[in-house]
Every structure is written in structure tokens, then in C-alpha cells.
Amino acid sequence: MANSFFTLFWRNLFKNKVFSFINIAGLALGFAGFIVSYQYINRETSYDRWNKNLEDIYLVGLTQEGNHSDQTPSSLATVLQDNLPEVVRAGRKINYFYGDYPIFGEETIYVKKAIAIDSAAARIFDIEPQYGSLYKSAEQHEATLVTASLAKKLFPKDPDFSEPKKVPVLALPLGMEETIYGVNKHKGLSFLDFDLLFIKEMGGEQDLFTYQTFVQVKTGTDPSLLETKINRLFHDKLAKQANRTASTFSNGSIYLDPLANLHLRPKHGSNSAYVTIWVLGILSMVILTLAAANFTNLMLAQADKRAKEIALKKVFGNNRGRVGAEFLLEACLQCVLAALIALLLLTITSNVLEKWFNDDLGKQLLKSATFLQLLFALLFTSLLSGVYPAFILSAYKPVRLLKGSSISHANRMFLRNSLLVFQFVIALVFIAGVITVKSQIDFMQQTEKGFEPGHVINFKSIGLYYDTKLDGAFQDLKSRLAQKPGIAYVAAASNVPGGAEAPPRKQFTHIDGAAEMDHVGVDIDYFKTLNIETKEGSTTVSLSQLLADSSKNYAVVNETAVQKLGLSQPIGATVSGCATDFTVIAVVPDVKAYGFENKVAPTLYSFKDECGPGHFKITLMVKANAGKNDDAIKAVQEEWNKNPNAESLPLDYTFLDQQYAQQYAKQEQLSNVLYGFTCLSVIIALMGLFSMSAYQISTRQKETSIRRILGASIVAIFIQFNKVFFKIIIIAVVLAIPISYLILYLWLANFAYKTPINNWIFIWISCFFVFMSTLTVAYQSIKAARAKPVDNLRDE
Incomplete structure (x- = not known):
């Protein structure tokens, strides 16, 4: 019996080559999309899952005016450890804030990701070297580790x-x-992402830096109760201290954020990564469902051709359950074949996919979780595509089938049309989604940002290798560069737009108000270099004026700062912060320096290093004349070579427009993913339309011939065949518009600055599908209409 089943299976497969190809190709595309999606999802959700204390580790953050920050006072960890019995240990983490960290090994390397943690944080994150112990003696509490990849570059031998x-x-x-x-032992992906790790004791009452504070609590601790206790402790022991009353901590409240959430949906950052994996997971299941719907549709459509096969099986003793099981097994075998093809396709295109997702997905393909998910997808698709046809086709009476009665029925037609409508609705939603995401990316690229990043070259942390005093060698370097051909302006700053680190926040006050504000240290040519216009006052301050008027500290504020501080007459107003009184000399527009997802923060720009470490102007920005980027880099390189501190140290720079483009890299990745799934959904929908139209036309050849004999034109027959498909598309459009509008509205709600939803896209998409469906059906319907009626009638 098994041999006869497999013989019939292969015979049916090759007897209907076109329909079999459409079935298997659609399923293969669905499986390929599913596997790729879950490879990426598995990677993104694996962060810190290897840490046995994952459920007991929290980031301690600060909320102010509804805004979440991950920065807290340096002494908070010590206070928590000493006063709360629920806290097993509390540690600190800080990024190396002077840009890239140069190390001289076999080759000189700028380490991009250098961070520092204390010994408690090292235990919280289970840090240990690949070989030996972390500390070489009982008295040692500090160490430095590198990753395996960095060790290979530093010490290749x-x-x-x-x-x-x-x-x-x-x-x-x-x-x-x-x-x-030593070399850090890699246990898996972690929120603590680094190439170079300093383990040092840090913090203290006089430490002016802020840190990320982490706590590991006892198992079973209620985080909401602990949060309340930390808040009370924070306000009693830290926020109200004399040296904190005018700081960023005086009026905030503490929140706890689980370590498991920090990679995908941190409270202090964007949840776009979390949204992306949810979108991927849903889309992959939708694509798989589309492929299964296509399979079901085709199996039901071809039921008439297999009527006698079903009848004979029942005559020879097969009961309904056995016939249904054979149809289900047939669907399962086609799904397995499609899954194997999908794996082959992914293996061939792995390099392309890794570039597309900007990730090493190949490692995830061989993991057990991927195969378990693929097994689930196989079972899901086999049942979804096979159960209903098996149930329906096995129910018919053999006597009626052997007499030549059709097993088609109005209910079957309704189901097939409903499945086609479902496929087109999904395809329409996908197309609307990819167009809107692309429109948002174009909006972010083309809208007014408040500054111009073009032709600006960012030489990161170059000031560390010069005298950074206002009248020192760094100023001399800028003066010399400003005279070089091809260079328009030269400026120094503590932070540049699009940088990895946002400016530090400080509290600034005015007689009419107070606000937590970003602080950026700048020099006199900063606004010219970035072409930031002035709304009020003037940003032009001479170096001699700054030096001569040592008793005054000038500042520039943005428009949001004016609103937050309540400055009715901003020019000449006094704003206090960093233990300094600033005189406002100008108001500039809000600069969208760190993307479009959050509103621009109130910002104060000052010309001296009033706010201390972390605010020093050590980054050099060079504005090149159009087409003179190479000349500008060459000029800086020549000056760099004269610096004795630059021995064996290559010049490190980035183009500001490329650096700023990273602000919408996640959206571009989502756009690429949506584009791929959109192509899959459209292809599957059109494949379903093609197969359905081909089958319907082939079964209506006699009707077509009779219509021709009775005088119907080719155009009339063409319209007759296409009428039902036009109705399907119209229904799909009516259903897709509200669904896609709601989804797009919810997605755009993540952006503070966004493009409106263009209602015209739904009209364009509708026209596109009418055109594509006409093309899909046209060839077959015209061919059938032009066939000689006598040939079709003679066959009868």
C-alpha cells in the first residue's frame, strides 16, 4: 500500500507540473522567509540568556519629567549595597567617553567599544577570562580583558x-x-558589549561622572516593592545632599529595568529593535499562511480531476479516514520537499542575507532552536494546507463520483475566492507598509535637520593629543588648518551630531524656570561649520573677546530650551548651571542631532569647559569646500604628522553625513526586510491568481466555445473571465485600506518627527494590482477565447 501511495504521489506531482511547481515554489518561499526571520529573532532574543541570574538583574535608572535616563550618581551603587538586604551586589558601568581607545600591539588599533565596570558589575555579568582566574592575587580587584578577535590583532603570535x-x-x-x-571568555551575546573591558574600582561621593548602575537581587524579590524602597533611599541619602540640589538628580525618581529587556526594549531608549522582531515574526507566519492558503486553493480547484481516483479508492475498501490521511500525508510530503528547497536557497544566498540584515545569521541556522522552529512550521503548514482538503475530498460518495458528477460546489468556490482575497489583502498591506517606511526614511534624510552634515569630516578625540586649553596648541592647530586650501571652517566640540554618545545632561535654571538640558561644549566656529542659523542674537564671538572677558561665560540655547526655561527675552538672560552663570547671546533652531524618534532636547552650548570632564572640546570638525574632502584630510594628516604624540598612531576620522545616517539604519533594515516580504507576498498572491485562472479557464473551454459560436467577441469573453478576479481585488482593497492604515499609524507613532500617511498610495496600489491581475489572466483568457470552438467541442 505504501508503494502504491508513493507511486500515485509522484504521478500526480508530475502529471500536473505547473500546479505542482506553483505549490512547492510558494511553500519554499514561505519556508525561506520563516527560517530567515527566526534566525534573526533567535539571535536578537538570545542576549544574556546564558546568565544564570538573568531574572534577578536590573538596571537602576532615573525618570525626570517623563523621560527615562540610564545615568545615575556614582555613589548610588554603594548606597544600595549598604542599605538594602535584597541587593546581593550593585555595580557600575561607564563607556570610555573620549572616543576610540588606541592600543599599540603588533599593529596600532583604535578600539571602538571600550567600557569600564567595577568588580561588582564583573560578578553580576559573570565576567571571567578564557584561561585562568580573573585576579592573580587576593588583593587584586582590577583587571583589563580583551575579546578574542581583538587579541588576534594585538598578539597574532x-x-x-x-x-x-x-x-x-x-x-x-x-x-x-x-x-x-587575559581574553574574555565568550559565553554568548550580552548587553555588555565591548572589545576592551576595564575592571576598576570607581565611584564615590566626589565623583562627578554618572554611571549605569546594575543590581543583582535575591531570587523572589518583588521589583515594584524594591523600586519603592530605592526611591525612598535615593531621595533621603542622595538627591537632597547639598552638592546634588542643583544637579540632574534632585527631582527625579528611580525605575528598575530588567536585564532581559535592555537589548530590545530599554525604557531609556528606542524599542525599534523589539518592534522589528515582532514584525518579522508576524510577517513570516503570514507568508507561511499565504503559501498554505495557495496550496489549499489549488488542491480544491483540482478536486474534479481526482474525483475518480477518490471513488476507486473507496470502492476498493478505503474508508474516509484513510483517504483523508493520504491527502494529509501528500500535503506533508510537499511541505517537506519545499522546506528542503528553502534550506538549499538559504545556503546559496547566505552571504547576501547577512549583508541585508547586517548580521552573521549563518551561525543561527545550525542551532537546534532553528530546526525545532522549522519542525513546528512544517507541522503548522501541513495541517493548515492539508486538513481542510482532506476533510472535504474524502467525504464524497463514490457512486456519484463514478457517474461523473462534479465535486465542485458553491461553498468550495466561496472558499477559494476568500483565500484569494486574503492573499491580496496581505500583499496590499505589505506594499503600503514598504512605501510608508521608505517615505519615512526619505523624510528623515531630506527634512530640515537644523544643521548641514555634508562635507564635514569628524576627527574623533584628536584634542587628547594636543593641549586642549582655549589658548593652547589645539587652537593653533585650528588656526593653521583654517588657512589650508580646500578647508572652509574648523571647529572643536565635546559632542557632534549623530555621535554614539548623547551629550551629558545637567540642570539649568533661570528666574522663570528650570530644566534638565543637554550641554555641548563648542568653540567660536562650531555654528558656522555646521551651518546652524541663528534665530535671535548672534553666535559670533571672537576669541579675543572670550579671553578678555574672563568674568563672563557666554552661552547659546536652542528653541526648546527657551520654552522650557520660560525665557521671554532670551538675549542677555542669565542661565545658571554647572556652578556657573551663563549669559545667553543667541538662540538657534532645534538640531535633530540624534534622530527622529524623540523630541529634540533643550540644549545649551557653551564656549568654555565650564561643566568639567565629559564636556571637554576634544573632537575636531573640518568643513571642506565642495569636492575638496581629500584635500582637507590630507591637510589634517600633514599637521597630524608634525605632532610628536601621533607617533605610530593613524589619523582616525569619519564623515559626518555617513555617521549621521546611522540614526536611521534600523529603519532602513526594516525597509529591506519589508521589501523582501512584500516581494514574497506579491509573488505568492499572483501565483495563486495564475493557477486559479488557468484552472478555471481550462474547465470552461466548452462554455467559451459555445459563447464564440453564439457571437461573443474576444473582448467580451476576456471581460467575462476577468470579472470575478476584478471583484476579488476590489474586495481586497476595501479590506486592506483600514487594516494597513491602522498598522502604519501605530508604527509612525514611534517617531516624534514623521511623514503623514499618503492616502494616494492606496489608489496607486489598487491600480497596480488591477494591472498585474489583468496581465496574469490576460494571456490565458485571450488564448482560450481565440481557440477554434470546433476543437474544444470535438473533444467532448
Whole structure:
């Protein structure tokens, strides 16, 4: 019996080659989309899952005026550890805030991701070296680790070292060294993302820096109760201290954010990554459902051709359950075949997909979770595509089928049309989605940002290797560069638009109000370099004026700061912060320096280093004349070579427009994903339309011939065949418009600055599908209409 089943299976497969190809190709595309999506989802949801204490670890953050920040006072960790018995340990983490960290190994490397944590945080995140112990003695509480990839570059002859190695850092003439104690043991992806890790004791009452504070609590601790206790402790012991009353912490409240949430949906950042994986998961299941619907539709459409096969099986003793099981097994075999083809396609196109997702997805393909998910997809698709046809086709009486009665029925036609409508609704929603996402990206790229990043070259942290005093060698460097051909302006700043680190926040006050504001240290040419216009006053301050008037500290504020501080007459107003009184000399537009998802923060720009470490102007921006980028880089390189601190240290720079483009990289990735799924959904929908039209036309050849004999024109027959499909598309459009509008509205709600939904896209999409369906059906319907009637009638 098994042999006869497989013989019939292959015979039916090759007997209906076109329909079999459409079935398997549609399923293969659905499986390919599902596998790729869940490879990415598996990677994104695996962060810190290896940490056995994951459920007990929280980030302690600060909420002010509804805004969440991950920065807290340096002494908070110590206070929590000493006063709360629920807290097992509390630790700190801070990024290296002077840009890239140069290390001189076999080659000089600028480490992009350098962070520092204390010993408690090292235990919270289960940090340990690949070989040996982290500390070499009982008294040691500090160490430096590197990743395996960085170790291979620094020490290619001994990348798996276990004994400490000393390497020069920052600048060779300074004679500074760092002892690297080992290679970090990679246990899996983690929120604590680094190439170079400093484990150092830090914090204290006089520490002016802010940190990310993490706590590990006892198992079973109620986070809401703990949050309440931390808030009370925070206000009693920290926020009201004399040196904190005018700080960013005086009127905030504490929140706890689980470590499991920090990668995808942190309270202090964007949840776009979380939205992306949900969209991917839903889309992949929808695509798989579309493919299954296509399969069901075709199986029901071809039921008449298999009527006698079903009847004979029942005559020879097969009961309804056995016949239904065979149809279900047939669907399952086609699904397995499609899944194998999908795996083959993904293997061939793996390099393209990794570039598309900007991720190494190949590693996820071989993991057990991927195969379990694929097994689930196989079962889901097999049941979805096979159960209903098996139930319906196995129910017919053999006597009626052997007499030649058709097993088609109005209910079957309604179901087939409903499945086609479903396919087109999904395809329409996908197209509307990809157009709107692309429109939002275009909006972010083309809308007024408040500054111009074009032709601006960012030399990161170059000021560390010069005298950063206002009248020192760094100013001399800027003056020399300003005279070079091809260079329009030169400026220094503590932060640049689109940088990895947002400006530090400080509290600034005015007689009419107070606000938590970003602070950016700038020099006199900053606004010219970025072409930031002035709304009120003047940003033009001479160097001699700043030096001569040492008793005054000038500042520039943006429009949001004017509103937040209640400055009715901003020019000349006094704003206090960083233990300094600033005189406002100008108001500039809001600069969308850090993307479009959040409103521009109130910002104060000052010309001196009033706010201390973390606010120093160490980054150099060079504005090149059009077409002179290479000349500008060459001029800086020549000056860099004259600097004794630059020995063996390559010049590190980025183009500001490319750096700023990273602000919408996630949206571009989502656009690419949507584009791929849109193509899949449209192809599957059109394949379903093609197969349905081909089958219907083939079964209506006698009707067509009779219509021709009775005088019907080719155009009339063409319209007759297409009428039902036009109705299907119209119904799909009517259903798709409210669904897609709601989805797009909810997605755009994540952006503070966004493009409106263009209602015309629904008209364009409708016209597109009418055109595509006409093309899909046209060839077959015209061919059938032009056939000689006598040939079709003779066959009868």
C-alpha cells in the first residue's frame, strides 16, 4: 500500500507540473522567509540568556519629567549595597567617553567599544577570562580583558595568552601602558558589549561622572516593592545632599529595568529593535499562511480531476479516514520537499542575507532552536494546507463520483475566492507598509535637520593629543588648518551630531524656570561649520573677546530650551548651571542631532569647559569646500604628522553625513526586510491568481466555445473571465485600506518627527494590482477565447 501511495504521489506531482511547481515554489518561499526571520529573532532574543541570574538583574535608572535616563550618581551603587538586604551586589558601568581607545600591539588599533565596570558589575555579568582566574592575587580587584578577535590583532603570535601582557596605549611619547590580563571568555551575546573591558574600582561621593548602575537581587524579590524602597533611599541619602540640589538628580525618581529587556526594549531608549522582531515574526507566519492558503486553493480547484481516483479508492475498501490521511500525508510530503528547497536557497544566498540584515545569521541556522522552529512550521503548514482538503475530498460518495458528477460546489468556490482575497489583502498591506517606511526614511534624510552634515569630516578625540586649553596648541592647530586650501571652517566640540554618545545632561535654571538640558561644549566656529542659523542674537564671538572677558561665560540655547526655561527675552538672560552663570547671546533652531524618534532636547552650548570632564572640546570638525574632502584630510594628516604624540598612531576620522545616517539604519533594515516580504507576498498572491485562472479557464473551454459560436467577441469573453478576479481585488482593497492604515499609524507613532500617511498610495496600489491581475489572466483568457470552438467541442 505504501508503494502504491508513493507511486500515485509522484504521478500526480508530475502529471500536473505547473500546479505542482506553483505549490512547492510558494511553500519554499514561505519556508525561506520563516527560517530567515527566526534566525534573526533567535539571535536578537538570545542576549544574556546564558546568565544564570538573568531574572534577578536590573538596571537602576532615573525618570525626570517623563523621560527615562540610564545615568545615575556614582555613589548610588554603594548606597544600595549598604542599605538594602535584597541587593546581593550593585555595580557600575561607564563607556570610555573620549572616543576610540588606541592600543599599540603588533599593529596600532583604535578600539571602538571600550567600557569600564567595577568588580561588582564583573560578578553580576559573570565576567571571567578564557584561561585562568580573573585576579592573580587576593588583593587584586582590577583587571583589563580583551575579546578574542581583538587579541588576534594585538598578539597574532600568542592570541590565547593567559599571563598578563603590557601594551602602550593612547600615545607612545606619553609612556602610558595598560596591563591586559587575559581574553574574555565568550559565553554568548550580552548587553555588555565591548572589545576592551576595564575592571576598576570607581565611584564615590566626589565623583562627578554618572554611571549605569546594575543590581543583582535575591531570587523572589518583588521589583515594584524594591523600586519603592530605592526611591525612598535615593531621595533621603542622595538627591537632597547639598552638592546634588542643583544637579540632574534632585527631582527625579528611580525605575528598575530588567536585564532581559535592555537589548530590545530599554525604557531609556528606542524599542525599534523589539518592534522589528515582532514584525518579522508576524510577517513570516503570514507568508507561511499565504503559501498554505495557495496550496489549499489549488488542491480544491483540482478536486474534479481526482474525483475518480477518490471513488476507486473507496470502492476498493478505503474508508474516509484513510483517504483523508493520504491527502494529509501528500500535503506533508510537499511541505517537506519545499522546506528542503528553502534550506538549499538559504545556503546559496547566505552571504547576501547577512549583508541585508547586517548580521552573521549563518551561525543561527545550525542551532537546534532553528530546526525545532522549522519542525513546528512544517507541522503548522501541513495541517493548515492539508486538513481542510482532506476533510472535504474524502467525504464524497463514490457512486456519484463514478457517474461523473462534479465535486465542485458553491461553498468550495466561496472558499477559494476568500483565500484569494486574503492573499491580496496581505500583499496590499505589505506594499503600503514598504512605501510608508521608505517615505519615512526619505523624510528623515531630506527634512530640515537644523544643521548641514555634508562635507564635514569628524576627527574623533584628536584634542587628547594636543593641549586642549582655549589658548593652547589645539587652537593653533585650528588656526593653521583654517588657512589650508580646500578647508572652509574648523571647529572643536565635546559632542557632534549623530555621535554614539548623547551629550551629558545637567540642570539649568533661570528666574522663570528650570530644566534638565543637554550641554555641548563648542568653540567660536562650531555654528558656522555646521551651518546652524541663528534665530535671535548672534553666535559670533571672537576669541579675543572670550579671553578678555574672563568674568563672563557666554552661552547659546536652542528653541526648546527657551520654552522650557520660560525665557521671554532670551538675549542677555542669565542661565545658571554647572556652578556657573551663563549669559545667553543667541538662540538657534532645534538640531535633530540624534534622530527622529524623540523630541529634540533643550540644549545649551557653551564656549568654555565650564561643566568639567565629559564636556571637554576634544573632537575636531573640518568643513571642506565642495569636492575638496581629500584635500582637507590630507591637510589634517600633514599637521597630524608634525605632532610628536601621533607617533605610530593613524589619523582616525569619519564623515559626518555617513555617521549621521546611522540614526536611521534600523529603519532602513526594516525597509529591506519589508521589501523582501512584500516581494514574497506579491509573488505568492499572483501565483495563486495564475493557477486559479488557468484552472478555471481550462474547465470552461466548452462554455467559451459555445459563447464564440453564439457571437461573443474576444473582448467580451476576456471581460467575462476577468470579472470575478476584478471583484476579488476590489474586495481586497476595501479590506486592506483600514487594516494597513491602522498598522502604519501605530508604527509612525514611534517617531516624534514623521511623514503623514499618503492616502494616494492606496489608489496607486489598487491600480497596480488591477494591472498585474489583468496581465496574469490576460494571456490565458485571450488564448482560450481565440481557440477554434470546433476543437474544444470535438473533444467532448
